[in-house]
Structures are given as structure tokens and as C-alpha cells.
Amino acid sequence: MSKKTYIQAITDALRLELGSDDKTLLFGEDVGKNGGVFRATDGLQAEFGEDRVFDTPLAESGIGGLSIGLALEGFRPIPEIQFLGFIFETLDSIAGQMSRERFRTGGTRHMPITIRSPYGGGTHTPEMHADSLEGYLAQIPGLRVVTPSNPYDAKGLLISSIRNNDPVFFLENLKLYRSMKADIPDEAYTVPLDKAKVVREGTDISLIAYSAQVNQSLKVAEKLEKEGISVEVVDLRTLSPLDEETILKSVQKTGRAVAIQEAQRQAGIAANVAALIAEKGALYLSAPVGRVYAPDTVYPFGLAEDDWLPAEDEIEAKTREILNY
Amino acid sequence: MDNEKPIVDFSAIRDALGKDYEPVQVMDGQAKVIKPEIVSKYSNDQLVEFLKLMIWERTLHQRSNALTRQGRLGFYAPTEGQEASEMASNAAMKRTDVMLPAYRDIPQLIQHGLPVYKAFLWSRGHVLGNEYPEDLHAMPPQIIIGAQYVQAAGVALGIKKNGTPDKVAYTYTGDGGTSQGDFYEGMNFAGAFQAPAVFFVQNNGYAISVPRRKQTAARTLAQKAVAAGIPSVQVDGMDFLAVYEVAKAAREFAAAGNGPVMIETLTYRFGPHTNAGDDPKRYRTKEEEEPWFDNDPLIRYRKYLTDQGAWSEEQENEYVEQVKADIKAAVKQADDAPKQKMTEFLGNVFEEQPQNIQQQITEFQAKESK
Numbered sequence: 001m002s003k004k005t006y007i008q009a010i011t012d013a014l015r016l017e018l019g020s021d022d023k024t025l026l027f028g029e030d031v032g033k034n035g036g037v038f039r040a041t042d043g044l045q046a047e048f049g050e051d052r053v054f055d056t057p058l059a060e061s062g063i064g065g066l067s068i069g070l071a072l073e074g075f076r077p078i079p080e081i082q083f084l085g086f087i088f089e090t091l092d093s094i095a096g097q098m099s100r101e102r103f104r105t106g107g108t109r110h111m112p113i114t115i116r117s118p119y120g121g122g123t124h125t126p127e128m129h130a131d132s133l134e135g136y137l138a139q140i141p142g143l144r145v146v147t148p149s150n151p152y153d154a155k156g157l158l159i160s161s162i163r164n165n166d167p168v169f170f171l172e173n174l175k176l177y178r179s180m181k182a183d184i185p186d187e188a189y190t191v192p193l194d195k196a197k198v199v200r201e202g203t204d205i206s207l208i209a210y211s212a213q214v215n216q217s218l219k220v221a222e223k224l225e226k227e228g229i230s231v232e233v234v235d236l237r238t239l240s241p242l243d244e245e246t247i248l249k250s251v252q253k254t255g256r257a258v259a260i261q262e263a264q265r266q267a268g269i270a271a272n273v274a275a276l277i278a279e280k281g282a283l284y285l286s287a288p289v290g291r292v293y294a295p296d297t298v299y300p301f302g303l304a305e306d307d308w309l310p311a312e313d314e315i316e317a318k319t320r321e322i323l324n325y
Numbered sequence: 326m327d328n329e330k331p332i333v334d335f336s337a338i339r340d341a342l343g344k345d346y347e348p349v350q351v352m353d354g355q356a357k358v359i360k361p362e363i364v365s366k367y368s369n370d371q372l373v374e375f376l377k378l379m380i381w382e383r384t385l386h387q388r389s390n391a392l393t394r395q396g397r398l399g400f401y402a403p404t405e406g407q408e409a410s411e412m413a414s415n416a417a418m419k420r421t422d423v424m425l426p427a428y429r430d431i432p433q434l435i436q437h438g439l440p441v442y443k444a445f446l447w448s449r450g451h452v453l454g455n456e457y458p459e460d461l462h463a464m465p466p467q468i469i470i471g472a473q474y475v476q477a478a479g480v481a482l483g484i485k486k487n488g489t490p491d492k493v494a495y496t497y498t499g500d501g502g503t504s505q506g507d508f509y510e511g512m513n514f515a516g517a518f519q520a521p522a523v524f525f526v527q528n529n530g531y532a533i534s535v536p537r538r539k540q541t542a543a544r545t546l547a548q549k550a551v552a553a554g555i556p557s558v559q560v561d562g563m564d565f566l567a568v569y570e571v572a573k574a575a576r577e578f579a580a581a582g583n584g585p586v587m588i589e590t591l592t593y594r595f596g597p598h599t600n601a602g603d604d605p606k607r608y609r610t611k612e613e614e615e616p617w618f619d620n621d622p623l624i625r626y627r628k629y630l631t632d633q634g635a636w637s638e639e640q641e642n643e644y645v646e647q648v649k650a651d652i653k654a655a656v657k658q659a660d661d662a663p664k665q666k667m668t669e670f671l672g673n674v675f676e677e678q679p680q681n682i683q684q685q686i687t688e689f690q691a692k693e694s695k
Contacts, residue, residue: 025486051486057517062475062510069479069494072423072464073487092507096469097476104465106456107673142674165676194679241679 004184007177009151010040010116013158014078016188018048021076024162026053028063028080037082038118038177060086064093064115071098071111078162084119084171085128087137098167099142113168114161120173120212120262121309124302130174131299132263137169138240138272144193145240147171149214151182153237156191164193171239173211180215196243198250202232205323206250207315208273209260210236213292216312217260220319229323239269247273248281256322258290260315265293287325290318343544348559348591351566354620356628363570369635375565376626376636377644378416379408382432383623384648385441389448393600397656399449402429406595409622410527410562412436414590417572418495418523423480424463425473425496429527433497437463441655446662452670453662470502474511474524481520481585493579495523501532503546512553515585522585523575524550527562529594530617534608550587562590563622593617666693 004012018024026044028036032055035042045053056063060081067077081087087094098111121130137145146161146168148154154172161168199214200221207217214235221231234250236242251257257277259270274289292310300308351360358364367375386405392398404411407429415433418424426434431444438461447454447466455465467473477496484492502508503526515522526546530537543549550557556578560571568590575586595618597603605614630636667689671682678686 057510057513059506059510059513061507062478062514065472065475065507065511066479066482066514069476069481070483070486072476072480073483075483075486092469092472093475097472102675103670103673104452104455106452106669108456110676144675144679194677238679241681244680244684 001183002186003181004151004155005178006148006151006154006173006180007038007040009155009184010158010172011042011044012184013155013162013188014041014044015047017078017159017162018044018052020188022052023074024052024076024078025070026078026080027056027066029056029058029082031055031080036080038174040116040172041080060089061093064090064098067113067115068093068098068101068111071113072109076112076162078114078116081115081117083125083129084117084133085131087117087133094137094143094167094169095140099140102166103142110165111167112165114158114164114170115167116158116170116172118172118174118177120175121299121305122175122212124305125174127299127301130305132261134171134239135263135268138269140240142166143240144168144238145171146193146238147173147211148237149173149176149199149211149235151180152184153191153235155184156189157193157237159188160190160193163190168193171211175212176215191237194238194241194243196234196236196238196246198232198246199235200231200233202230202254204230204254205256205258205319206232206234206254207258207260207319208234208236208247208250210239210269211262213260213262213310213315216310216315219312220316223316224319231319236269236273242272242276244276244280247276248284251277251281252284255284255286257285258292258315258318258322260292260310262294262310264296265291266296268293287322290322292318343548346545346547346559348561349567349571350561350564351570352564352625352629354563354625356625356632358629363566367566369630369633372626372630373635375413375416375569376623376630378412378436379565379623379626380641380644381648382408382412384645385432385435385652388649388652390596390600392656398445400428401448401600402431402598403594403596403600404429404432406593406617406621407527407529407562409565409568410590410592413565413568414495414497414525414572414588417569417576418493419491419576421462421492422576423484423492423494425477425480425494426463426466427470427473427497427499427502428466428468429499430497431466434463434466437461439463441652442658445655445659449659451659451662452665452673471498471505471507471511474498474502475507475514476511477522477524478511478514478518478520481515481522482518485518485520491580493521493523493576495525495576497525497527499532500526500528500530500537500540500546501535502526503549504540509549509553512550512555512585512587516553516555519582519584521579521582523572523579524555524585524587525572526587526589527592528589529592531594531598531609533598533603536609545589547587547589555585555587557587557589559589559591562592563620563625565622565626592622593620668693
């Protein structure tokens with residue numbers, strides 16, 4: 001066991017998988033000598049050589065297409081898209097190509113690609129560097145969308161994603177990169193894909209969240225505990241496809257739910273969670289499903305982002321509202 | 326001061342761009358041999374095989390056209406006029422090379438190893454048409470213009486990393502495709518990685534209705550490779566031997582580790598863009614079409630070989646009948662394909678089924694067993 005930050009846990013996973021499977025290739029913009037703009041790939045080129053860890057020309061669609069071609073030649077590509085806001089340049093390679101390949105070829109070809117990309121607000125980045133675009137990605141059949149909320153899951157989920165034979169979009173939360181530390185095993189281990197986790201048991205209400213919002217939800221749960229309110233927190237971990245069983249089981253137990261996301265309200269993950277509960281768990285409920293989200297505007301400029309992002313007090317207020325409904 | 330000459334003469338630079346490209350030609354439209362040293366490399370028997378490839382593609386086109394009109398095929402992009410460009414470029418590649426075709430490249434895909442009935446199933450929208458055996462080294466036909474170019478760069482880099490000797494990735498797009506970002510990104514990546522790729526641009530004059538001259542201010546499409554540091558060439562796309570020789574040289578260059586090559590074939594789409602309602606009369610004139618029709622790629626080698634006494638009308642008729650019979654058998658085989666099932670679709674989304682897929686498989690199993 002060693003104390004590792006979220007980003008160190010990611011580097012750890014990459015190092016272990018590059019070391020254990022010589023078909024893995026890590027590439028993207030600035031991932032080589034520079035070790036990535038956040039240092040997630042720090043030291044990996046020195047350790048594994050330029051053949052395995054390499055910089056690409058600056059073109060996201062090229063990176064996506066390159067991944068597909070390499071997968072066809074038997075490799076296990078781990079491309080990085082430097083910021084999630086840059087995926088629009090390569091959406092065809094993701095939504096139009098790699099996620100369709102197994103289906104399109106009747107299961108005779110597959111694309112074991114893990115695209116890593118940082119996202120999430122609160123670190124005062126320029127425009128298009130912080131947006132939560134997971135809702136776009138979640139509608140793509142054949143693509144898994146995975147995002148960890150802590151160092152342990154970051155390492156285990158990334159290893160599972162790399163070893164999976166289908167494309168995974170692996171979202172790394174920018175704000176969590178260096179703000180969280182935890183003791184994690186030094187060796188390789190996996191955390192299952194397609195499985196949510198009850199990170200805190202409770203009986204009065206379920207807060208269903210992911211990524212940085214899990215930590216905010218846990219703080220709200222601790223605060224309400226002092227008032228005798230028992231809050232359960234579910235970390236989705238895989239955003240698409242959803243772990244319906246874990247969500248429904250939690251709501252069956254508590255009878256109340258709040259779905260939380262950092263993204264704008266329209267057509268997001270929280271809407272999927274609310275729809276699932278309405279479709280399959282409505283009779284468990286003693287109150288409507290609450291949602292916490294950002295306003296339906298474009299992600300605002302740096303100085304306003306703290307006002308725009310869903311904060312702990314908004315989660316707390318919504319939790320109380322649903323509890324007292 | 327105003328009359329002083331500017332430090333750079335941009336007009337002169339612009340006027341010189343692409344001027345050094347001269348289409349390679351071996352035999353002209355009247356079957357006059359331009360490069361006898363090339364023609365003499367081939368026996369008449371070999372040339373007959375080349376001619377037969379073009380006759381095969383023309384017959385496939387004619388039958389596909391008819392079958393589409395009868396509603397027996399689905400999506401079909403006519404290939405008439407592009408037989409030399411398509412058959413010669415593909416014949417110069419090896420069957421161990423990886424082909425990344427677009428939707429007008431079905432004839433090459435068949436010659437690369439795709440059974441005809443599977444090509445027909447693809448046209449109809451049956452997934453069996455895309456189920457390729459391990460030893461068919463190709464991607465299914467690409468629909469998104471240019472996407473195959475970036476993927477070809479990846480395949481080529483994979484070949485290089487695997488250290489596979491004497492193997493290249495080759496891909497096709499059209500004149501319209503050269504306007505896509507992916508076209509340049511693919512060439513640039515392959516160039517930056519010095520990967521063994523051969524990029525073909527079949528300049529058939531039109532992107533649906535938009536003529537080549539409206540796609541770009543560039544004098545040639547071949548010169549677009551220059552910006553990526555890739556050698557390129559223009560070739561008479563109606564001249565089988567010219568395309569074949571150029572493609573063969575490009576393949577050897579790339580396979581030897583010299584990096585990628587780009588080839589622009591000058592050809593013409595005799596028919597509409599697809600059989601789904603496109604009418605070329607809306608956007609081009611008879612006066613423009615006729616010289617191209619006279620330049621039909623089948624004419625020159627047929628005439629040359631007939632003059633040599635190596636080919637006759639009877640031989641051609643006999644061969645066409647044989648091709649038609651093969652196509653008829655393929656249609657029958659396609660007709661026999663089983664009906665597609667929703668449960669099979671669902672089973673091919675992921676390798677390990679998540680809950681939503683499992684639930685939907687269960688739902689459809691109940692419906693399908695009724």
C-alpha cells in the first residue's frame with residue numbers, strides 16, 4: 001500500500017498495464033517527454049520507450065482514427081484527448097466508428113480502446129477545458145463511459161477499462177487530480193465496470209452521484225447525520241450503461257432519491273437515473289426524484305464558475321426538500 | 326514607394342503551385358502506346374487478365390444497376406468509368422495488405438477477397454455482409470467521407486510497429502473527400518510516423534453534384550500531399566497499365582520503409598452518384614460527358630489486344646456470360662441468408678453484456694420465440 005493522489009493512481013495503472021501487456025500503446029498530445037499537461041503519463045516514455053509511449057501530431061480526429069487502425073492491427077490503444085472539450089473534433093471516430101465496430105462486423109472485429117480525458121470544473125481553466133460532456137457520450141451504443149471519484153477506483157477502473165475488449169471513455173476529474181489522496185495497493189487490481197457502488201450506507205434517502213459530486217454528497221451525508229438523518233450515497237462509476245440494480249436496490253431501501261451531476265440539466269446522466277427510477281422503481285418512492293445540476297447555459301467563464309457549478313449547499317438543500325416533501 | 330516591388334511575389338508563387346504534376350500515361354485513349362518500354366514488360370496473356378478485370382467490374386456494375394432497379398439490391402454507388410482506376414490500383418496491392426475502402430470501392434473489396442454474395446448482403450443492409458473471415462484484410466466500406474484515411478494511418482503504424490515485412494495499408498477516397506479534415510490528418514499522421522500507407526484519390530470529377538473545380542483552388546489534388554511531406558503523383562485513371570505501374574511503384578516504396586505515398590487517378594463517374602435518385606443531367610452537360618465516354622477505360626486495352634489478335638468479341642461475350650452466371654449464383658446465395666435477429670444485434674454491442682443489453686436480449690428472446 002502507498003498513499004497516492006488520484007492522478008498518481010492513474011499513472012500507476014498505466015505503468016502496470018504498459019508493463020504487463022506489450023500490445024498496449026499510449027499516445028496523444030504531449031504525453032511523451034512532457035508526461036502529459038497534468039503529468040498523468042510522467043516518466044512512462046522514459047520507462048517504456050518511444051515505440052510504446054509517443055506524441056502524436058496535434059489533431060484529435062487523427063488520434064481517434066489512429067487508435068482504430070492500431071486496434072485493427074492487434075494493438076490495445078490508450079489514447080489521450082488532452083481535454084474533454086476537444087472531443088468534438090473526434091466524435092466521428094468515437095460515435096461513428098470505434099463504438100460501432102463490433103456491431104457493424106457481426107462480432108468478428110473489436111476495438112479494445114481506452115480513451116482517457118480530463119474534465120470537470122472548478123480549476124479556472126480556459127473555455128472548452130472544463131465542460132462535463134459525459135451526457136453526449138452516454139448516448140453512444142457500444143461505448144462505456146467510466147469515471148472514478150477516488151484514487152482507489154481511478155486505478156482499478158482504469159485497469160479494467162484497458163483490459164476490456166470494447167471501447168471505454170475514461171473521464172478523469174481535473175479537480176480531483178491532486179486534491180485527493182488515499183492508500184491504495186501497489187500491485188495491479190481491478191474494479192468492475194458496469195457496477196455502481198454504495199459508498200455510504202443509509203436508510204432515509206439515496207444521493208446518486210459520480211465523480212467530484214460523490215465527495216460533495218458524502219460531506220452532505222456527514223452533516224445530516226448529526227441531525228439524525230441517514231443518507232445513502234451511490235457512486236455510479238460507470239455512467240453508461242447504468243448499473244440499474246444497485247440504483248433500484250438503494251431507492252427501494254430509502255424510498256427517496258436525489259440524482260446529482262455537474263453538467264447542465266438538459267438530457268444528462270441524472271435524467272437517465274430519474275427516468276430509470278420512474279420506469280422501474282416508482283412504487284418505492286415517497287417523494288419525487290430530486291435532481292441537482294448546473295444551469296442550462298454554456299459553461300461560463302472562469303470567474304463565474306463557482307457560482308455556476310452545483311455546490312454542496314445545493315445538494316444539501318435539495319436533499320432536505322425531498323426528505324420533507 | 327507605392328511602385329516598389331513587394332518582398333514576395335505571391336502571384337508567381339501561386340501560379341507555380343502544382344505545375345510540376347504531369348499525369349502518367351502508358352497508352353492513350355486511341356490505344357496508341359506512349360510508353361512501349363512499359364507495355365513490353367507484359368505478355369499479351371497478362372494484359373488479357375487485366376482487361377478481364379475491367380470487363381468483370383463493368384459487368385458487375387451493369388448487373389448491380391439492374392438488380393438495384395428491380396429492388397433486389399439496396400445501396401449501390403455506380404462504378405462505371407472507374408474500372409482502370411479501381412482494378413489496376415487494387416491489382417498492384419497484395420492480398421495480405423490491409424484495404425480501407427469507401428462505399429464506391431466494392432469491386433476492389435471483392436477482388437481483395439470479399440465473396441460477391443456478401444457484397445450484395447452489405448448493399449441490402451445485412452450484417453453478414455460485414456462478417457469477414459480472419460484472412461480478409463479489410464475494413465467494411467466506409468460511409469463517412471475521409472474517415473478511412475485516418476484509420477489507414479493507424480493500420481500503417483500498426484504494421485510498422487509489428488515489424489511485418491512487405492505489407493502496407495491502402496485506402497481510397499474521391500475528389501470531394503480531399504476537402505475533409507480527415508484526409509489531411511490521415512496523410513499527415515502517416516507522414517509523421519513514416520508508416521507504410523498508400524493513399525488513393527479517385528478524382529472522378531464529382532462529389533455528388535459539386536464539380537472538382539469547386540472543391541479547391543489547388544491545381545491538382547495530388548499536390549495536397551506535399552503539405553504532409555508525402556510524395557505524390559497524378560496518373561491517367563483511364564489507363565490500366567499507368568495506374569498499375571504507378572500503384573506498384575508506390576507500394577514498393579511504402580513497403581520498403583520509405584513512408585506513405587499518395588496517388589491521384591484522373592477518372593470520371595459515368596453514371597449518377599448513387600441509384601437513390603441522383604440525376605447527373607441536373608449538373609453536367611452532354612458536351613462535358615461525351616469526351617469522357619469516348620475515353621472509356623475498356624476501349625484502349627480491348628482495342629490494343631484485339632489488334633494484336635489476343636482478344637475477340639466472342640471471347641469477351643463468353644467471359645461476360647460466365648461473370649453474369651457467377652453474379653446470379655451470388656444473388657441466390659444472398660437470398661438464402663437468414664433473417665436478422667434483434668437478439669443477435671444486441672449480442673454484438675459489447676463482448677460482456679451490461680444490464681441494459683441483458684434485459685433487452687431477454688425481451689426480444691420472448692418475442693422471437695413466438
